[in-house]
Amino acid sequence: MSAVPPLAEIDGLVIGPVAGGPTIVDGVCLRIASGQVVAMMGRSGSGKSTTALTLLGHVRPGLVRRAGAVRVARCDPFTPAGAAAVRGRHVAYLPQDAAATLNPVRRLASQLNEAIALVGRRTGSRGGTTMAQLLETVWLPADGEFLRRYPHQISGGQAQRVAFAIALAADPDLLVLDEPTAGLDPVLARGVRDLINALTGHRATLLISHDPDLVRAVSDELIVLEAGRPAVTGDPDRVLAAPPPRAAPGTIAVPSDPVLAVRRLGARHGHRAALAEVDFAVPAGGCIAVVGPSGAGKSTLARCLVGLRPYDGAVRLDGALLPAATRRRSPDQRRDLQLVAQDSAGALNPRETVGHALLRPLRQLCGLDPKTARAAADELLDRVHLPAGVAARRPGALSGGERQRVNLARALACRPRVLICDEVTSALDVQTAGTVLALLAELRRDLGLAVVLITHDLAAVAGWTDQVVVLDAGRVVESGPTPVVLGSPRHEITRTLIEAAEGR
Template sequence: MTGSESLAEVSGLTIGPTAGGPPVLLDASLSVARGQVVGVVGRSGSGKSSLAFSLLGHVRPGLERRHGSVRVAGLDPFARADARRLRGRVVSFLGQDPASSLNPALRIGNQIAEAVRLRSPAAPPGNVDERVEALLQSVRLPADRAFQRRLPHQLSGGQAQRVALAITLAGSPNLLVLDEPTSSLDTVLAARMRRLLVDVLHDGDRSAVLVSHDPVWLASVADDVIRLENGRIMAPGHPLMSPLAAIVPTQPTGAGAAGPSTDGRLSVKGLAAVHGRERVLHDVSLTVAGGGCTAVMGSSGSGKTTLARCLVGLHRPTRGSVAWWEEAPGPGGSAPVQLVAQDARGALNPRESVRTALMRPLTGIRRQPAGKAAAEAGRLLGLVGLAPEVLGRRPGELSGGQRQRVNLARALAAGPRVLVCDEITSALDPETGSGILDLLNSLRRTLGLTVVLVTHDVVAAARCAEQVVVLDGGQVVESGPADRVLVRPEHAVTRELLACADHLPPGLAACATGTAVGRTVESTRGEGERA
């Protein structure tokens, strides 16, 4: 139940680049009562994260607080002494990337115990182990010693996110700041995580600021929802973004739609791969026609990313082959297969300008002279829909959608025939993600590119791909034309992906019922025991 006492207040907050320029957050005000859940929704680059971070007294590098005040439990999180009293105890943060918050060298039980000792200093030493067990149980993970001794790399994506949530809860905070906590998870894990978060938010008198690009989910869990647009909080009653309008599937418009081509064709036969002693791919085969698009789908841990890394030469398979055809190589050399990674921020050097990022493959791989490469960098930027002034900016000065477009332009700078796109829209809001998918289809049509789209987004697959391959446990469990696999799925894994997907158009939603939903509900029982 929402209380009347205010726990957090943001008043007239403006945040902008330290070097000057338009603010990313303008005169923003926010009030959070005790026991209240406030949702914050908006497109990529609208200022959502900047508003959320302000409750912890944090401003991203390259930005500064120009004016305005923030109070949490009567204290100023931007004051060093107050921040020490607030962080982890009164206010705690959970983001979308658990890997960045967990120490890869420490066992997870030790990391949770360390958080308990730091954030609950009054707890007797003998009670720390009990508290660690209770926290793991509260996020529906095993509490036994064997699980506590695991290292972060031994966890699935969903398990890592739950461990990060346990650490967030270690100090019993009054206010949770959750910044896109499910956007990096596949549809099945995201559905489970959302159910867990609802239970956590309804536990006691806890308040929360929940940042998401999904207005439908926010409306179902939040007491109040505000929308940010270009750094401004829109007036009450302003319509929220409608993801349904943004992601209605369209007929693929790539060159592959006009008929198969040999140039750019990709063939994978009998591929097997391991991580350490664990086999993660088993006899995977697929073929993508020149100019075509094949979507590779599956839940977390199914082997999708390992397959993508094998295709571009970043992971050595133990068996099988990857081959592509290039009938007319470009002058000066090229890299025929290029990866477009999910984490565009991590893929770009934060200290380099966009111009430098684009020039490197143009001069290094394509061996173009500096003058020609500079002109080509500007052309590529225009090809992905960005203005010339972006060339002088660094990744931290760009929105998520802009960074992903730069990531695409850099891949194109190497002159590829095949693009392997690994979850390129998963961290973006629906409208921005829709624009990236439109751009990908446009590039296929204008450049004749062949695309492997690794995704857990059913609608992205329907929008772009002619063929769909579904992985589970490192094996292909279903494959075929997209209009058959996504409308009349034969395998339970495919049906579960459809059942857990959000905002399905009517044609796809019709099959996400019955057995699939039943299997999803059953699969949540004991889910913590699975790796």
């Protein structure tokens, strides 16, 4: 690879706050040639996304490039002419929170057509063919019913693949992929891995990922960042030979009485059933996993449980029937059932500091005075392993993993009885994900918190949950104790998910 001139290169990159202070990125160097995949790993907040964005000539608000050179296709993207040359032509960027890049008030067809038009393609009948080809590339249907949907009417995995299709519309020379498999089930994650392999034959690719299996499968070189500095660089197999240890979950005693019971729950997307006849129960201190392919209805289930979309059937909290709409639920009911959403960026107000985001539930739902609420906000940040200084920052200045932990802290503000975690570890590195899961286990043990863990991470399911519900096309196809379901799966969907997770 070294004989091939680099399409993209970064030399001695240093980025820090405008007002001074510790650097966010310090001395990063990389070179990517056409046909080469360079992967970047590191803990959440280590500077991976900040480094990647410089290939588009961008630094986040509040930060400044202090030193270093960036060149893409012989252009400096930090100059106006260079930025115009590379953005949307030479470089395509797939962000970590891909769903947040989609316009919530425009249909999918409109957004795909716009991407095609921006690169000079036709949007008539030939444009329709191009749209179908893009969607086929990312394993999505191109029928009218799907294309008429809005982003909130598709799953998180489907939204990520729509964003992938938009990124590919310009046939870019350089792909920057920030956590492309986060939030995808093992089958689709394996499909994305195969897709990346197919797309990188002639493209240069920078891959940011917490998934060691993906990095081993597709990358030629791996750079590991630690606190913004390159800690190790080399062959992915060699660098990943000794992965960090994972914490043990410990033993949790689970009482038998359910705090949350779901009976014959159903929901619809227009004329199509999104959920049907869903049944499960979670005791205080228990943890039930909800798994299944992308589009199976997992996130729809989460929104139904917290009253954010209409449903049929019954949801009971401590035996009391919950109204379907959150506005009709009592303050106690809203406090007791909290959601940590899959889209960590979309769940936070980009104009509001983290401190304000935490103070609102503490003041409005918990009734704390300002001084007590501020102290409680600091305690919440500490509980999710974030420094108190994060309270003064806005979401755009945080990494995806940091935003996700802020959302978790906010959900915990009023000490809920039940926590609905929708892909809560999908954007986290292995070490941080283990920390968050250990935190949930601690809260289950100490506070009797019941957890509904919606996830694609079968390792997390095996290590941290008591029961599993497997969804496919909105229906429960298998359920039972975690060791039984994962050890002796009966349904083909369950077996497929397990085989994909194991790389078989």
